[in-house]
Amino acid sequence: MSLESVKTHFKQWNREQDIMEFETSSATVELAAEAIGVIPARIAKSLSFRGEEGKAILIVAAGDAKIDNKKFRQTFGFKARMLNPDEVLEQTGHAIGGVCPFGLAKDLDVFLDVSMKRFDTLFPACGSTNSAIELTLEELSQYSFAKDWVDVCKGWQGAELEEKVIQHHK
Secondary structure, X not given: OHHHHHHHHHHOXXXXXXXXXXXXXXXXXXXXXXXXXXXXXHEEEEEEEEOHHHXXXXXXXXXXXXXXXXXXXXXXXXXXXXXXXXXXXXXXXXXXXOXXXXXXXXXXXXXXXXXXXXXXXXXXXXXXXXXXXXXXXXXXHHHHOOOEEEOOEEXXXXXXXXXXXXXXOO
């Protein structure tokens, strides 16, 4: 159901044909980056957390970013607690490895982390462990119906300098 629900979701913008499907797994940031041929940071990963009143929230962040518990608590007013795989499937309609903010089973609040703002385009999954789509930041915000941009991650600052050095030496 998952990949199909995402394809249906993208039909409203006539973008369903832009979904890439791979012969190999793209279930982790590293595998997705390898399948697409980009650095891991450009993979937009969707992280599912327990929200208030039993409703999950999704945080979409750059592939090299990690949740900063202190920033998360300051932003949302509660502790960052990730959902278990069964809860993720129930809340999003997507299994771990294909979770994305599109074609969701429930109406969840989606937030985009600023860690992604250093890239022109990113590659979120599309509901399966072997799919992705390339989107601009504006498209990602529009297509995910994101509530807002947040700053709840760590570990990525300064990584854009690393990327420029890597590109320069190729």
